[in-house]
Amino acid sequence: MQNPGNFVREQVTTVRETVDRVAGSVAETVADAPSVSAVSSSVGDFIREQRSAARVSLRELARSAGVSNPYLSQVERGLRKPSAEILASIARGLKISAESLYEQAGILDRRSGNPDTVAAIRSDDALSERHKAVLLELYETYVREHRASAPAAG
Amino acid sequence: MQNPGNFVREQVTTVRETVDRVAGSVAETVADAPSVSAVSSSVGDFIREQRSAARVSLRELARSAGVSNPYLSQVERGLRKPSAEILASIARGLKISAESLYEQAGILDRRSGNPDTVAAIRSDDALSERHKAVLLELYETYVREHRASAPAAG
DNA sequence: CCCGGGTGCTAGCAGTTGCAAGCGGAGGAG
DNA sequence: CTCCTCCGCTTGCAACTGCTAGCACCCGGG
Numbered sequence: 001m002q003n004p005g006n007f008v009r010e011q012v013t014t015v016r017e018t019v020d021r022v023a024g025s026v027a028e029t030v031a032d033a034p035s036v037s038a039v040s041s042s043v044g045d046f047i048r049e050q051r052s053a054a055r056v057s058l059r060e061l062a063r064s065a066g067v068s069n070p071y072l073s074q075v076e077r078g079l080r081k082p083s084a085e086i087l088a089s090i091a092r093g094l095k096i097s098a099e100s101l102y103e104q105a106g107i108l109d110r111r112s113g114n115p116d117t118v119a120a121i122r123s124d125d126a127l128s129e130r131h132k133a134v135l136l137e138l139y140e141t142y143v144r145e146h147r148a149s150a151p152a153a154g
Numbered sequence: 155m156q157n158p159g160n161f162v163r164e165q166v167t168t169v170r171e172t173v174d175r176v177a178g179s180v181a182e183t184v185a186d187a188p189s190v191s192a193v194s195s196s197v198g199d200f201i202r203e204q205r206s207a208a209r210v211s212l213r214e215l216a217r218s219a220g221v222s223n224p225y226l227s228q229v230e231r232g233l234r235k236p237s238a239e240i241l242a243s244i245a246r247g248l249k250i251s252a253e254s255l256y257e258q259a260g261i262l263d264r265r266s267g268n269p270d271t272v273a274a275i276r277s278d279d280a281l282s283e284r285h286k287a288v289l290l291e292l293y294e295t296y297v298r299e300h301r302a303s304a305p306a307a308g
Numbered sequence: 309c310c311c312g313g314g315t316g317c318t319a320g321c322a323g324t325t326g327c328a329a330g331c332g333g334a335g336g337a338g
Numbered sequence: 339c340t341c342c343t344c345c346g347c348t349t350g351c352a353a354c355t356g357c358t359a360g361c362a363c364c365c366g367g368g
Contacts, residue, residue, distance in 0.1 A: 058346060068327050073347060080325065083355095084238030084261040098262055107238040108252055117281075120274035121293075122251050129204065129250035131296040135289065136251075142285040212316060225356050227317060234355065237325095311368085318361070325354070334345075 043087070044076040046104045050094050051076075065093025114143075197241070200258040202230040204248050219247025235259075 051061050058076070062069040066089050074080040075090075082090070087105060091098040102108035121127065121135050205215050212230070216223035220243050228234040229244075236244070241259060245252040256262035275281065275289050 057344080059344080069345095070328085070347070070349090071326050074326090077347090083325070084241070084256065084259070086326080087238070088261045102238065102256070102262075105238070107242045108256075114274070114278045114280050117271075117274040117278045120271040122253050124271045126297040126300050127293075128296075128300055129248070129254060131300070132251060133249050135293060135296065138292070139281075139289060142282070142289065143280045146280050146282055146285070211314080213314085222357055224317070224319095224358085228356090231317090237355070240356080309368105311366105313365090315364075316362095319359085320357105321359100322357080323355085325352105327350105327352085329349085329351105331348070332346100334343105336342085336344105338339105338341080 043082070043101060043105045044078040046101070047072075047090060047094070048076040050096060054094065061090070061093050065089045196232050197236070197255060197259040198230040198232040200255070201226075201244060201248070204250060205230075208248065215244070215247050219243045 051058070056064075058072055059069045062072040065072070067086055071080065071082075071086075072090070075082045075086070082105075084102070084107065087101045088098045091101045099108060117139065118136065121132055121139065124132070127135065205212070210218075212227055213223045216226040219226070221240055225234065225236075225240075226244070229236045229240070236259075238256070238259075238261065241255050242252045245255045253262060271293060272290060275286055275293070278286065281289070
């Protein structure tokens with residue numbers, strides 16, 4: 001049995017080529033997904049920014065987030081890399097979405113297109129995971145093409 | 155200009171057939187697995203279901219995900235709680251979205267029921283009308299296929 | 309029989325997370 | 339001045355993650 005990853009990738013490639021041929025001018029650029037490894041200390045900076053923007057002390061955020069204040073301190077200064085659970089708790093304490101923190105932490109990709117569409121596809125129960133992957137790949141290709149041909153003002 | 159509806163339908167049909175041909179056996183096995191429809195409470199179960207649905211050995215997934223095979227084994231059996239980084243790696247190895255895994259892990263809230271993917275695509279500024287139509291057709295084809303293979307899911 | 313390679317699982321170890329306890333400093337009440 | 343509370347930070351430790359090495363089992367070939 002082949003590697004399923006390659007399998008899906010092949011499917012997507014085939015889809016893209018087919019659509020490309022019949023539908024017109026699809027740019028060839030198919031950038032691979034950005035690596036997870038870019039876990040930066042920017043999470044800590046982000047948290048601290050959000051916290052001071054909300055005028056909340058470290059201890060208070062720690063309390064409302066349900067983590068210890070020393071640990072939150074270390075997280076904010078980049079000395080510790082919090083687990084996703086802690087991250088989610090902190091997000092709750094800050095009343096921001098966990099996705100934002102995950103993106104900052106580099107464990108969730110920021111998709112290039114309209115986040116609503118991406119989220120809609122990803123959370124659609126009527127699609128298999130592999131079909132989601134195909135649709136998202138195709139969607140991103142379209143978005144890239146659209147940007148290239150009609151760079152709409154932001 | 156031709157009738158855009160027919161144009162799109164033709165293209166999508168071609169796409170659909172191509173994907174079907176390439177995916178073929180895999181689509182069958184994936185659809186055969188209860189994993190996609192069944193909501194398991196633990197990440198490990200979900201991972202194992204996805205893995206066996208893709209007919210991949212534990213060691214192979216471990217290799218493609220970049221984690222050790224004993225650890226993946228323990229994660230699948232719920233003996234270890236993987237960090238978000240590992241979770242993201244496994245998601246990449248499985249070629250599924252990290253969000254799905256995070257939801258399974260309970261570190262991301264499950265999105266509300268069944269979001270209106272169609273509406274999201276229709277209202278997406280980053281897509282041309284024709285691309286919207288292609289995506290919508292492909293989407294509906296996938297939904298139909300999913301319904302046929304995993305009807306109602308209990 | 310005895311290898312070599314495949315599957316998944318167990319044991320034990322370094323490195324890390326995340327916490328409780330405690331530090332010095334700033335500010336207000338007596 | 340002393341006492342108290344709050345601030346953020348440092349220390350030291352239990353618990354955990356995630357790894358390497360190795361186990362038992364199964365299969366096909368010499």
